[in-house]
Amino acid sequence: MRSEDLAKLIGVSRSTITRVINNYPDIPQATRDKVLKAIEEYNYAPNASARKLAGATNKMIAIIVLDVKDDGVTHHVKTTDDTLIYNNPFFSPVINAVSDQANKMDYYALISIAYSKEDLKKVESIFNQKMIEGAIFVGTQEAENELIFKLIKQNHKIALIDTNEIYSKKHDAIYINPDNFEGSVKAINYLVELGHKNIGIITGNLNKLSAQERLDGFKETLSRHGLVLNCDHFYHGDFTENSGYDGVNHILRAHSKPTAIFVSNDTMAIGAYKAIAEIGLKIPEDISIIGFDNSFISSYLTPPLTTVDISFADIAKRATTLLIDSVENNKKVGIVEKIHATLIERESCKRIN
Amino acid sequence: MRSEDLAKLIGVSRSTITRVINNYPDIPQATRDKVLKAIEEYNYAPNASARKLAGATNKMIAIIVLDVKDDGVTHHVKTTDDTLIYNNPFFSPVINAVSDQANKMDYYALISIAYSKEDLKKVESIFNQKMIEGAIFVGTQEAENELIFKLIKQNHKIALIDTNEIYSKKHDAIYINPDNFEGSVKAINYLVELGHKNIGIITGNLNKLSAQERLDGFKETLSRHGLVLNCDHFYHGDFTENSGYDGVNHILRAHSKPTAIFVSNDTMAIGAYKAIAEIGLKIPEDISIIGFDNSFISSYLTPPLTTVDISFADIAKRATTLLIDSVENNKKVGIVEKIHATLIERESCKRIN
DNA sequence: CTGAAAGCGCTTACAG
């Protein structure tokens, strides 16, 4: 059914149909009602392509997940093996939250997952084809910066979630990141409050902003409490399960052992749990472990892992809201926001004072 | 950049541009090369809306996730609480796999998650607006049947994943389900091979096809081995963690206890683990547990859960492939397929012979 | 082999 058909059926012009659908003023209530009734009755919906071509918005945004393995460096939200990320604990809530928030704001969400530089061309083509009004990028690494900056320069509306680097207002984009620093502060304050004075850390790969921020929060909080970090209790991991495992073996081989270890993400905490079990130690009796991310599995570990929740769903929602706002108001954007982190207290930390 | 601009730039007509893009025959290689080079150079991509409006395909399918809570009955793939399903162990791999397979076949995927009957109208409007060439539905319940049948009758291409009922070739749609029966057979054969003769079962809600099929496979395999099901060892659960917990408490209160319990999904197995721990029993020393679904957390349970893997990624890929095939060949479809289930042997079952 | 032109179904100034 075309608007023309509907128009004939009820004796108005196509223009009138369009006008009531698009909420033009100055239409008598009677006309409006008649049209609305007919729309309902005949199940009419304007052809999306025709609308878009004629200049209206198609109310479509894209959520673009980048999992491009280009440099051998594993991003902490990505899997380490070559299997595709069909159930990635980080991407999934983001995808769902973006889609959900978009729907709430009466938008549609296109999803595109790029695994290779080849796929990146397809991503670019989504913009060139004018399929969307804006896009949210997740999982960005260095490799994609060039493309993203180019898109921003072309005036496309872009929101970036959890970017490794924050480019602040230099670029007209929306940057939403978790407050990693705050998360670490909360974690360490909690451990100190429990009486821990000897706290070790397994970091993520420190060329990642998130890893660095988590380390910064850790260090600052330690020194605020007058505590020092024993060098033997520092392990530079890379956000993988294996590095959590290795980190524990490294730290617990030191002469003086810490009473708690801050593990910079939950994935590494899994490895840490394994190593601790193998050494024959008990959590939290012999050593307290605190994680980061509040990933899906953390509550299923034994014992359930105390961790820092950075709600990627909240981050995704906020990014979506800001993106659609900027699309609708066609305003220039240079937004940087951090989303609060909260401590999730479970059973992997013991009070020792 | 429009095709006309490009055309002028290299001295051909718009038609020629279109023809090389759409791979028309009878274009001299020289012309083709010239156009291709210009497309590359100027980053030209045909406007998606214009293409679609002019009659070409927009290569877009939708993945529609239904999580409509209408009847108080919890579908086994849905969460039991009211929080949105941002990390559902079932939906996420489906979404990712559909998107991935679509991209591989050079299609785009729109994602829409419906939580209410209100949202269902938006879903219908996606079809009415002609935004897509076809759609894959996941999580269907009775409530949506009416809409889906209507869409099928309107000749929309539809694939249904894990439908509660299979409507066979009565409806021109694609039905892809896991082979639940086969999965149960494999699980029980495995337990029998380990020497178990006394096997209990916690079922899902039996108005669900999947629950019934899993039960059927269980019963048939038992009787094929000349084993009987003690009525006290049967518990009618509903696929929720709580019912797994209740199921164990019910079954282990019987006079004669089983040596193994077949728990019809991993979510219930989590509850079962809890109940068993509370009773003071050890898995698998005191009782063997086998699950179903191979959900994300199953390998993180203690001990890691032996379970049946029904790859929803495979199901989703197959559905996507068949859907796009049917879109491209515009063929009538009435396809019903089952995807193999495989046993994932971990550490929750003990050999007792 | 290739260009000119109609047409896809809307939206939006422009008239009235």
Next chain:
DNA sequence: CTGAAAGCGCTTACAG
């Protein structure tokens, strides 16, 4: 307040 008409950027018969 509302209709007629141009135009959005393609695709596809139709000519040549």
